[in-house]
Amino acid sequence: MRRCFVLLSTLLCLPLQAAQLTLELGSASRHWQSAELLAHPLAQDIRIDNDVSYKKTMHYRAVPLAVLLEGVGPEDHLQAVADDGFAAEMPAAPLLKDGPARAWLAVEDPARPWPALGAGKHSAGPFYLVWTQPQAGGISPEQWPFQVASIRRLAPVATRFPALLPDAQLASDDPVNLGFALFQKNCLACHRLNGAGDAQFGPDLNLPHNPTEYFQPAFLRSYIRDPQSLRQWPQAKMPGFTSAVLSDPELDALLAYLAHMATRKQP
Template sequence: MKTVKIRFIISCLIFCFLSCNKQKEQKIEQTVTAQPEMVLDLVALQANSKLGKDTVVTVINDPVYHKTKKYHAVNASLLLKNEMDLSKVDIKNTLIVFECIDGYKPEMPLELFLETKSFLAFKDVDAPKGSNWEKIVKNGNEMNADPFYLVYTSISADNQKYKWPYNVIKFHLEPKNKNIEALQPKDDEAAMKGFELFQKYCITCHAINGIGGEMGPELNYPKNVTEYWKETELVDYIVNPASFRNKVKMPTLGITKQESQEIVDYLKYMSGKKIEVRK
């Protein structure tokens, strides 16, 4: 009888030991795989006086104002390093995405951003009294750069690798392959040409299945743009938007009609790949 009791007690101890170990393993696994949210809210940092030390920077031939400008600014890459734990990020395979008030979301390699002396401007030295910014005039519309404008002191505005977004409110860190895997037409070589052009010219303003910018309309859900635009007119519109609409927000991309057709062919391909966009 005593032997049975001893065996029972030993079995219970072994069960408890294994259960505890399993729970520990699960906790360890959760600790390893958990990833922090890679979003930096610049407006919140400013409200809490956490942007860092400010300085005055000079930008020669500013691409937005088209002249030499001076700004009150903070070191953008230093701010990112101070506020995010980059030891948990694969820097070589990560993009930094700049979210703007109007939904515009340009991006560039995080590695390139960190290598460059970039500044987050929050006030224009030349702004009129009572304002933080000199007015920006674009396509007949007036606006300002508030709350932040990303600038560089040693990079030419002609270098397309670098982005100069204004109205910036957040920095996002995302894997380089996130958009490629979700939007790439792997089974269609012809559509691939249009996909590459879409990635280069369109995705900063337009989304497909919720992936991309929000400045322009979503192009695939619930209806693909090719389902309610005449194809020939859509091709012509992409080449020269101003020939269709006065004070149009969409810029002239400088692409050929053939390239525009390839973009439209890609959009037609994606019409069969709709994914519900949840708000």
């Protein structure tokens, strides 16, 4: 037993190892080692106020994400996949802009590791997509994926997953269609619906039951705003979506989409 304790203590004290980020942006993959990115000629030290994951000001060595997205155009669609199965769906256009809201790939230096995200948790590294002036671009918390393992260029969500689509007869400005866009931005990184999606993080939101079927409307709104207000669970991972992230009219539209999809189950 003592030998096991000594071995465990030794392992916990070992320094972080260099990590690898995979970019699949075309016919071939590009692999970046953390040391390469830290030494990138455009890497710089940046300050992030109100960091989404750490809830405080953080400083990072980072590379403008746009310089790594060779061959990607504003019309393209990207997906950032994390080690835990979180899969952030993101249009490429905001990621390619040089401001005012600007995307950066923060790189954890094995010699100077970042703090843990919480008790018993790892840091946000080795790769973390962060933003300067995110409010200027309407960037949501789901567009800050951490522990990123790969970034891929893919077809848009509606093309890849037709089981997510609302009724085609709805008008383009119908709240359900707005809700579908908000679902892609805020929910699809963690959840599937009708079994469709790449996330491996949270439960399916339509099968076997849609939350609009078993939550009273007021409680469902409270749950989305602050999950811990209904179910206090230390291991809970779902963040709350404040009105600054999801306005009341946007929440109405998101709920309209979910209620609509409850009538379009596709096992």
